[in-house]
Amino acid sequence: MSLINPSLTHLNARGEAHMVDVADKPESRREASASGLIHMRPATLALLAEGGLPKGDVLATARIAGIQAAKRTHELIPLCHALALSKVAVDFDLDEPNACVHVTATCRLNGRTGVEMEALTAVSVACLTLYDMCKAVDKDMEIGAIHLEAKTGGKSGDYRREVPAATAASVIEAATAPIVTGEGAAGEVSVGSRCDIAAPCIRVKCLAELRERLGVGDVSVPIGDLPSADVAGLKAALKAQDPSFEGLDQGRVLCAVNQVMAGDATPLTDNDEVAFFPPVTGG
């Protein structure tokens, strides 16, 4: 029996490291995104946000560092191929409540090998650059939670990281949990999800700013919970379920039933899709 795990493609039959020959693999569109974060003191984050750090524009520098790093991954990681990346995007999200900066990177190419190492390298080096740019004022910063978010294309198929259940209430979980910022980046939310409970129910979506404010994207409500079978009844049931839905009454919140604009009096039946969202701002 061979001791070599056949899934470790960088090992040959003798267990020696080797570079995978990709010449005969078909080209396909490959994309990978990775994320990580760097914790810092709130004061450091405030300085970063204001542009008050001695080394200047921290985020712009870290972004370029991440992009450069993605392009040079093959020089750092021994068995990586040199890739002609068609896109590298590095983004930052300043998270004041958790005193950290979230870093995400997306790499893409049409080619024969995946780009997850490039995305992970971009995140790592962007985090290191953030550290370098801020270390004059804060030496306690900590880099962590660097991981692959998703990859598409290639023989091994698509991968999307499962969001861990919110049991481990660490700062990191809280930061990654805001359900949709990740999906929002792609400009879409999921649609047409079936009810996840057996009883007749209404499928509720909160979109855009409302989703982030309420902290929920999709939720199903059993139709029996509605005091009246209309949108007003649904709102009442949601508020009874979770007080954060009081937010449905704060500011201007619009509503669509089965993707048609609706109001509080619009009737609802089993399996209707109800979306709540803020005023539109496209164009």
Place this chain on the structure above:
Amino acid sequence: MIRVQQETFDVGAEQRAILDGRSDVGAVVSFTGLVRDFNERPEVQALTLEHYPGMTEAALGAIVQKAEGRWPLQGVTVIHRIGRLTPADPIVLVVVASAHRRAAFEACDFIMDYLKTRAPFWKKEHTASGDYWVSERDGDHHDASRWECS
């Protein structure tokens, strides 16, 4: 033709497509909306456009249909991009073809006014001082209301 897409678009190609094989079009008007590097806050580095798949296409279709009911149009193309865009990127394209210029100008203006107040798109802007969701503008509603009293 209505498209919601992440990819960019080519204004020239879209205009040629709407005119292809026709000789009855006397006027074609196109509007392109771009990402600005300043808005509610300065130094906009990027924005993320979210939409409501399904309803977006239906809402744009309804707006185009309304325009076609008001003006004699020979072709309409609406393309709206989604996802992450950076300053100077094109966001939205409206191309309107008609026999005469007035109808083409007005219909293009109308479609943009309605798109901005009725199509389910939302912008989140990423700036040097953090991210925020763009709020609605009274001016857009005023612009759209111009078409109601005529």
